[in-house]
Amino acid sequence: MKYRIGIDVGGTNTDAVILDESLTPVAKIKTPTTLDVSSGIYRALLEVLRISNVPREDIKYAMLGTTHCTNAIVERKRLNKVGVIRIGLPATTAIKPMTGWPEDLKEAIGDFRYMVKGGFEFDGSEISTLDEEYLRKIAKEIKGKVNSIEVTSVFSPVSNEHEIKAAEIFKEEMPNVPVSLSSEIGSIGFLERENANILNASLVDVAETTVKGFIKALKNENINCQVYIGQNDGTLMSVDYAMKYPILTIACGPTNSLRGASYLAKQKNALVVDVGGTTTDIGVLINGFPRESSTAVEIGGVRTNFRMPDLVSIGLGGGTVIRKADNKVSIGPDSVGYKLIEKSLCFGGDTLTTSDIVTSLGIAKIGDNEKVKEVDSEMAKEVYEKIIDMAEGAIDRIKTNANDMKVVLVGGGSVLLPDKLAGASEVIRPDYFDVANAIGAAISQISGQVEKIFMLDKIGRDEAIEEAKNMAIEQAIKAGADPSSIEIVDIDDVPLAYIPGNATRIRVKAAGNLLK
Template sequence: MRRIGIDVGGTNTDGALLDGERVIETIKTPTTTDVLGGIRNVLDGLSHRDIDAVVIGTTQFTNAVVQRSNLNRVGFLRIGLPAGRSLPPLSGWPSDLAEAVRSDTFLVRGGIEYDGRPFEELDEQGVIDAAHQFADSGINAVVVAGSFSPIDTRQELRAAELIAEHHPKSQVTVSHRLGQLGLLERENAAGLNACLLELAESVIAAFGAAIDQAGLGSQTRLFLTQNNGTLLQIDEAVKYPVLTFASGPTNSMRGAAALGGVDDGLVVDVGGTTADFGALVSGYPRQANAAVEVGGVRTLFQLPDVLSIGLGGGSRIHTDPLRLGPDSVGQRLVTEALAFGGAVPTLTDAAIATGLLQVDGTSPPDLANAEEVLEYAAKMIADGADRMKLSSLEVPLIAVGGGAFAVSDAMAGITEVIRPIQGDTANAIGAALAEVSGVIDRVFHDMGHDAAVSEAIRLATEDAVASGADPTMVEVIEVEDLPLAYLPGDARRIRVRVVGPLESLHSSNG
């Protein structure tokens, strides 16, 4: 199967063409202001023959939240009265972000107890009244969040059904789809998703247009990568753009694992602006166990455990005292850095000045403290790697990204530093290697452990196959069984994740 992976970074847009797991060709182009221009440049620079899929990793939705730009307003419906009045929706959000998305908010009676019993029956008339108000206010993006809804989703689903019936233009995000127990964090995740829905429609349509303009053919499918390192179908991406959050570091880690031949260890991806550290467990990124803040909003997303520091190839060199970054020339490196004829001293200049890095079209700049700068950068990276370790055991580290020259060959706690030949495009390679996943996370009643796990695996496999996985190659990579002693009927929460390669639509790759 031939696939093109594309990863859009702040400095460069990288592309990779793979046939199976074999890398055929790669390309690195500057990220353009409109983003889509960079994607078109990548597609124009790679072969188009028998391409089964184009897989894109993008930070556009994360950036929109962080920069408070291109966000639509959101209506909130919380199910849970008489509880929940003291902390209304958007509690704890940064004030500027809350003001950017705030609209009508309704609290209605209903909700679920911690043991799965109804707290109160859903106030359906209250939901209908809210739907009419959302429609009258022109608010189409609506969040529905109910207390303990992951235990019993029926009230949220019924409310969503009523809103859709009485406000046909609505786009409803139900909170149980994006989070676990913890009402505020789950509601926050749904709110972040809802405020991106209009942007998601336009961005993903533009991605599709870029594929069409490249002339790749009707059998070429388009996917985005999601934060667990697997593929996200376009129809799902339009409904749940938040699932792409942190997909960039995930792509890099997956690509690094494949290129470096390491399933368990550390990865550092040094780009133009930041260095991202992650840990590999069985070839996939280690997931964060704590609440994660996105744009200042506390959520319970299943995101990779990533540490980012402001160090990259474009990081500015500051003196008196010596400091690198966090400011960076980013995509302007080739015009503003000293080695390219500019006036800004950067980490890349230090590497070129010492002969550590050779770049066509440049000349070594006069940088007296170049060696000291590289030592400072190496220490920052060593400190970051140490912070990512969970024990004193030594592990390998894979260094990828265009700024990987800054990684020292020897550091405490690291058995070896692996530098894959194509590591500067590991993010795009990781995107191209992404597999299809199926996830089931639900409470099962009146079933023993074996029966509940078997049923969860069956449902997760069906989900993966429906999303395009090859049914003969789906494998289980994660099973969690949490008995819920406080619920009746031998209840247990089962989480299963399966993955499988994308099924090819071409009978032959030639």
């Protein structure tokens, strides 16, 4: 029998599951997320192994969905010093790199920003010849001062030739320093693509430490298996791919929950309401995968345009703090988070939370209901009505029409919500709903996605789509997919009316099974 472990780190709990080769859960565990994240992962791993009694040698895969990279950006800690290289002179000078960034984040990444001659016009013609001599001069200047480099060239989704050449130069001059290329991270939208690429370059060391720490934890338990990391489109990537593109782990937790919800509820098209200890995240399943956001997304105060799930998040979870002042009740948005079992009244703490409310009303049993007997019942009913209103309002916000949709409830905190909700044609709470995120990590496929502008005057539409398909398949293989199992799961092409040459943006996503 071959088994797989799925672990997902949330703001409150770290969840772990073990699935057998038919993807049936055989063990699950929830442990509080720790401040350093890694020790909580190790504890969850040990606990799920202990209760499962699965032989270590039978575990063939391990999948991790982690918040390490998100936390590093939010906390401004452990980030790489980044050499920021913009290729586009004499154009692209109006707004300098990292303009509008929070000052503390700029300080954490360092002030090593350079603008270089080169880049392309929207039709693929050169703005100017790439200044290779200046690139070598920059490399000598920043050597020993930065430990990561990002290169962004204007209109690199049309042609990334200058980005690739610049990367070759930096690898010659600074062979041990990783280089991130914007054409591999973001899409059209120059400043947002550059921002995303800078963030990606800043996360390389965090990702490497996280991945190697996870592998070491597995080896400490005599588990030698293939390791994969969750990414934010609901699929997995190999450890090498994750260390090259760490920004793709941002928001992988909610997407793991969506994929897990789809699998557990056997629903391909539905709304998923994932209630954790700190937040409620609501997303949309389309053909079993999370719907992507069509707008720019802010990460840590920085506007980016790389792929992100389309989510509505509200400050409602099992640890959300309840306050009453001047006869008015407020819900959150702050939470006791991973300290729920210390702070919440039902666990003997001194803070009134949503978990205490549903326990006092007999809706759920969390902790000791004797310890919430003093909670005012009328106030509790008022809070519970507000909780439902918050969830129903968020459901309405993410829908694109007024029709009711099936709603899948997952996450440990989903016990806060009833089995009927306005806007839902049916509310489904599947088995193992409380660890849907870890199950989503464990059952996911490997994907590759490409987004590129093609000039259809030079290349026909069919040929352009075929080329994009091949590029997406190649990305999936690089990420660790079995070539024989890869399928195209999404194609989107949009004509760009403002660009001559019959320009069209083509986005293709391919997904396949894990390599056996």
